[in-house]
Amino acid sequence: MNAYYAIFRLRRRLETQYRGAALGGLICQVFFGLILIALYRALYAGRPQDMPLGHVVTYVWINQAFFRMVLSSDPELLDKIRTGGIAYDMCRPVSLYGFYYARLMAQKIMGTFLRGAPMIVIAALLPKGWGISLPASLPGFLWAAAAMLLGLLCVCAMENITMGFTMRTLDSRGMQAMLNLLMMLLTGNVLPLTLYPDSWQPVITALPYAQMLDAPIRLYTGIYAPETAWLILLRQAAWVAVLVCAGSLMWRANQRRLVIQGG
């Protein structure tokens, strides 16, 4: 078996061991989803927006269901970098970047699946106006699924860049707090990107953060038409390529200057 697939499988299996964490995450995210939707309903009752409420509610639920994909890090990995356990991984005949990329991907896929799948079911059972809507069309849904995969690749590449910074500063907290803020704002976690002013849209949707969750959600709700969906996916793929290149260059440079401290 390929080394990258092997670590992917082991990490994925490990993630299923943390069922308590998944349940906690599920409850927390459902709670957040309900509160956010109550807020938007109140907003719409007072001052209706251009975007239909159903879209916003769907946006919120998909965002909550895929929270783990976008906003999570692997504490074990960060610990390895901080304490020097990374030394062992550097002694392996594999690309360190690819090795950690596969590991992150496994954690994100399994972690998201454990929390997201039951959450979508719950959100689908909620009454109209509170629950998630069906996709705009079948092609829209299929495009959205493909876009979600590209979004995942984008998130992992971005996470690896964050880790690249951690390798330089040796403490993840400062950099992560900053990057997480960008992540929460610009992926649409705090406020759906669809609610930002129209004049912002060209810029905000072109950023790498919008490729992670916003693009698939817009395909799902039909804001992006299936006919031009390939353009969206092309943009996502371009960002994946850029982020992966930037990340692996950064890691290569890091490996040459890395000092494993502490004897």
Place this chain on the structure above:
Amino acid sequence: MSYISVQGLCKHFDVRQKREKGSLLRKKERVQALQDVSFDVEQGELVGYIGPNGAGKSTTVKILSGIMVPDSGVVSVGGLTPWENRKEHVRRIGVVFGQRMQLWWDVPIADSYDLLKDIYRIPDSEYRQRLDELTEALDLGGIIRTPLRQLSLGQRMRAELCGSLLHRPELLFLDEPTIGLDAVSKLALRDFLKWENREHGTTIMLTTHDMEDIAALCSRVMVLGHGRKLYDGDLSELLGRFDRLRTLSATYDRAPEVPELPGAERVDLEGETLKITYSTDKMEIGTLLPLLQKAGGIREMTVQPQNIDHLIAAMYQEMGL
């Protein structure tokens, strides 16, 4: 050319100091971890690498294992430069960092081994055979299905060692492998390393603070201090240079008169036992014995060389470390 060839290896670190009062800049202190270190190691050798804390031992191991780039110097391991040809190089080496973990904390150790099998692309049959061999030699049979977190330190170290040897490395680096182990585990580990070296001709480089490890395993020893190589050669010869102090204990029938012993470093009387510490270059046992016999009837007598740790401490002191 030798299997490992190291020429003029230098490496420095910048250590940041706390900002001084009234100064805006943090001072960097330059620490020379390795200064012009050169040595050769032949295939199949078992070499001990010793020196006080901070001498540069781990830095050498990190450079030789390809995870650190030196400032200058030429290194060749089996014809490859570790940090230039990292992937090919690391495929042939095994590393044990005594204070770090390579196996996964929450999964059975067998699963960590399976991952290593895939990383090193070990063929199935070869893997089975090697795993069986190591399981037996390291006595892992009972714990291979146990998660790492439930193992004792000694079990864990044996499990880690197995993980580092699955891909049959031709060169094994051990960085303080016996740290924190009890006597039984230490002895077992030493026996295993001797076996691995003899059976498979694995070249082993061992850094440790445990002089018993070195004495039991290595015929050749290198001493490092302040980033320089201070000694390279036979262990017994090295010890011979500093091994002068002896302690002689003579137990008499009844408490003797303490005799006059010119040249002795120390003389103590404890009940019926007379303890004399002397230096071999100032006093010979031949002149000592008649003097002791005059003092009374001797029931029992032992002569002990100095503890090896004391020797090394004396040696470090003499070398100005």
